[in-house]
Amino acid sequence: MRFGTKAIRAGQEPDPVTGSVVVPIYMASTYVMDRVGELKAGWEYARSGNPTRAALEKSIAALENGEYGLAFASGMAAETAVTSLVRSGEHILATKDIYGGTFRLLRHLREKYQIEHSYADFTDLDQLEQALTPQTRLVWMESPSNPTLVVVDIAAIADIAHRHSALLVVDNTFASPYLQTPLDLGADIVLHSTTKYIGGHSDLVGGAAVTRDPDLYERLYRYQNDFGGVPSPFDCWLSLRGIRTLHVRMEAHCRNARRVAQFLEEHPKIEWVRYPGLPSHPQHELAKEQMRHGFGGMIAVGVKGGAECARRLCEGTKVFNLAESLGGAESLIGYPPLMSHASMTAEERAWCGIPDNMVRISVGLEDPDDLVDDLAAALEAV
Numbered sequence: 001m002r003f004g005t006k007a008i009r010a011g012q013e014p015d016p017v018t019g020s021v022v023v024p025i026y027m028a029s030t031y032v033m034d035r036v037g038e039l040k041a042g043w044e045y046a047r048s049g050n051p052t053r054a055a056l057e058k059s060i061a062a063l064e065n066g067e068y069g070l071a072f073a074s075g076m077a078a079e080t081a082v083t084s085l086v087r088s089g090e091h092i093l094a095t096k097d098i099y100g101g102t103f104r105l106l107r108h109l110r111e112k113y114q115i116e117h118s119y120a121d122f123t124d125l126d127q128l129e130q131a132l133t134p135q136t137r138l139v140w141m142e143s144p145s146n147p148t149l150v151v152v153d154i155a156a157i158a159d160i161a162h163r164h165s166a167l168l169v170v171d172n173t174f175a176s177p178y179l180q181t182p183l184d185l186g187a188d189i190v191l192h193s194t195t196k197y198i199g200g201h202s203d204l205v206g207g208a209a210v211t212r213d214p215d216l217y218e219r220l221y222r223y224q225n226d227f228g229g230v231p232s233p234f235d236c237w238l239s240l241r242g243i244r245t246l247h248v249r250m251e252a253h254c255r256n257a258r259r260v261a262q263f264l265e266e267h268p269k270i271e272w273v274r275y276p277g278l279p280s281h282p283q284h285e286l287a288k289e290q291m292r293h294g295f296g297g298m299i300a301v302g303v304k305g306g307a308e309c310a311r312r313l314c315e316g317t318k319v320f321n322l323a324e325s326l327g328g329a330e331s332l333i334g335y336p337p338l339m340s341h342a343s344m345t346a347e348e349r350a351w352c353g354i355p356d357n358m359v360r361i362s363v364g365l366e367d368p369d370d371l372v373d374d375l376a377a378a379l380e381a382v
């Protein structure tokens with residue numbers, strides 16, 4: 001099946017009991033047995049398994065061209081399960097362009113459990129290879145990254161990780177499986193904050209992990225069940241509802257973002273624009289090879305005049321809402337240094353390429369003319 005068909009059909013078969021064309025929300029916490037230990041249809045207790053969640057897990061696995069999907073209560077719950085593959089004394093190597101919450105989680109794992117980590121610039125494959133240690137179990141990356149929109153070579157990094165007996169984990173939240181399927185490029189585990197493009201409507205918090213390896217799946221399933229960070233049946237249902245339009249939404253996100261990026265690139269008050277779809281992006285050629293259909297809905301810009309002007313732009317828009325998060329139908333604007341990446345020190349932000357004049361934009365699905373007009377008016381007042 002092709003992507004658009006999978007988005008609507010995979011895991012979302014009509015309900016075998018009633019014929020409902022939409023997967024029902026099974027709210028039951030427990031399931032009846034006829035005899036001790038004999039389950040009626042395989043369902044026992046809803047933390048361990050739930051039919052609505054199982055449909056979502058099947059759907060996301062299919063979209064990522066994986067074999068096994070696991071849904072979690074949040075992207076961070078998915079990350080907690082995946083980092084549980086690592087023991088004390090072992091090591092995680094992460095790209096320096098990483099989500100602020102992942103940065104905090106890795107710090108916590110070091111302080112509390114002596115799970116070591118270090119960062120490298122994954123656009124420099126030599127630097128990446130030198131940063132691997134015999135203890136490295138996971139190589140952790142995003143592409144495009146949050147909030148710097150850096151694109152790195154997933155296939156080349158998978159090769160290097162495997163040569164050093166490490167697993168490659170790709171956080172595919174920014175691209176969505178419509179634009180990029182990292183398992184096809186050699187990744188071992190794909191992660192999502194389904195809060196973002198997969199849910200797509202800013203009305204849920206969720207996460208997912210997908211793999212092709214039955215052994216990894218068994219271990220991750222155990223962590224999902226043991227830690228219990230599972231999503232509610234209603235949130236699973238909302239995610240499935242979002243997925244049915246993922247391909248259509250992503251097309252519009254890409255189209256609108258290209259338009260907004262081109263507008264900003266020509267604006268005299270904007271110092272630089274980072275959008276993988278622009279020829280000015282340092283990894284534009286790689287993005288063209290590695291991604292399909294388009295380059296996503298996220299843009300980072302540097303505003304001339306520094307932090308004060310960047311904050312004025314964020315506070316001056318009317319259509320774009322000043323808020324955390326991304327990937328919803330409504331356009332959002334944010335200031336990473338004091339919002340998503342506030343847990344970093346100024347030095348850490350500088351090293352990660354998050355300057356004080358950076359503004360991050362999640363381009364939504366409104367009419368692109370209104371989005372451009374709104375930014376033009378806000379920039380006028382900066």
Ligand SMILES: *Cc1c(COP(=O)(O)O)cnc(C)c1O
Binds near residue numbers: 173
């Ligand atoms: C939001 C986000 C996360 C965390 O997901 P939550 O659903 O907020 O827990 C992880 N990675 C990326 C790239 C994100 O944008």
